[in-house]
Amino acid sequence: MGRIPTIDITPLRDKGHPGYDLTVRQVMDACADIGFLSISGTEISPDTVQRMRTCVQAIFDIDEDAKWEQAITRENYRGFIPLGFFTPNDGSGTADKYEGYKLHYEVANDAPIRSECALYGPNVWPPQVPEAQSVILGYWSQLDLVADTLLGALETGLGLPARQLRDAFRDPMTNMTLLHYPPQAPHEDGYGIHPHKDTDALTIIAPDPVGGLEVQTRDGDWITPDCPPGGFVVNIGDMLELWSGGRLKSTPHRVVNRSGRERYSFPYFAVPRHDVIVAPLLTPLPWFDRPPVHCGHWSAETWRTNWPDETAKDTTPELGTLRD
Numbered sequence: 001m002g003r004i005p006t007i008d009i010t011p012l013r014d015k016g017h018p019g020y021d022l023t024v025r026q027v028m029d030a031c032a033d034i035g036f037l038s039i040s041g042t043e044i045s046p047d048t049v050q051r052m053r054t055c056v057q058a059i060f061d062i063d064e065d066a067k068w069e070q071a072i073t074r075e076n077y078r079g080f081i082p083l084g085f086f087t088p089n090d091g092s093g094t095a096d097k098y099e100g101y102k103l104h105y106e107v108a109n110d111a112p113i114r115s116e117c118a119l120y121g122p123n124v125w126p127p128q129v130p131e132a133q134s135v136i137l138g139y140w141s142q143l144d145l146v147a148d149t150l151l152g153a154l155e156t157g158l159g160l161p162a163r164q165l166r167d168a169f170r171d172p173m174t175n176m177t178l179l180h181y182p183p184q185a186p187h188e189d190g191y192g193i194h195p196h197k198d199t200d201a202l203t204i205i206a207p208d209p210v211g212g213l214e215v216q217t218r219d220g221d222w223i224t225p226d227c228p229p230g231g232f233v234v235n236i237g238d239m240l241e242l243w244s245g246g247r248l249k250s251t252p253h254r255v256v257n258r259s260g261r262e263r264y265s266f267p268y269f270a271v272p273r274h275d276v277i278v279a280p281l282l283t284p285l286p287w288f289d290r291p292p293v294h295c296g297h298w299s300a301e302t303w304r305t306n307w308p309d310e311t312a313k314d315t316t317p318e319l320g321t322l323r324d
């Protein structure tokens, strides 16, 4: 394919829709080939996305001192991630050029699931942007529906029992990163985000019109997804690649912001519940050989290894580092 198709997902919301089977096939082809697709027909209005973008900008406009008071900690990977904090786990030592704000599936302090897995809990909400919680959680719940629709289509496309994937996302470890990439000078080395694969099941992004997201083709070229106004870019992460026994592809991508403008994005990372063990649901393709991933362990290791002084262990699941 070597290109990223745009697919109208309207038919996927109704199995009886005359375009359902064709749309499932188009989604499957994109996910099995380049691992990325642009989608339209989500029913999420451009106003909703614009409100979200404005809110994300307001969060990054908060004073530096106040940001540090709300920074992530080793115990709680929620809140601000300072610019240059994240260094890839590949040993290169070159920090990514973004600042972030980390959010996880919102769970009340007294929710029973907290006794099952200590990683669940409430988010840190910045008091300086009082509308943040309702704007972000409103947007999040709409993306939950889009993810559910896409997972339903993949169940059909892979020939899995209905709900086999979707049921893994009750009380999920789904998370979101708010990202601000300052512009990079034209000849400045390094990346907004270094080339990586996503380790989640499925990622959904409302692309910033300033551009900067690049996806690697099978030939090793880097291409920019075309996405219609109001559309979203979706990609397969390592967990769906694993569930599908290698049929769906988790593809390297990166961000380079040479637009001369501030770039903002807010990817939604769909991740199953803490006790789900992701392992092939179909006989793996002959070349595909990867160990199962326990989602709670995976999440704990993601939190831990993002600290610059922590490194992956033999038992750490693959965390998006590219193997040559």
Ligand SMILES: O=C(O)CCC(=O)C(=O)O
Pocket: 177, 179, 193, 198, 205, 213, 253, 254, 255, 265, 266, 267
């Ligand atoms: O900001 C973007 O467009 C992509 C971010 C990304 O790839 C990630 O956070 O995993």
Ligand SMILES: [Fe+2]
Pocket: 196, 197, 198, 253
């Ligand atoms: Fe990514």
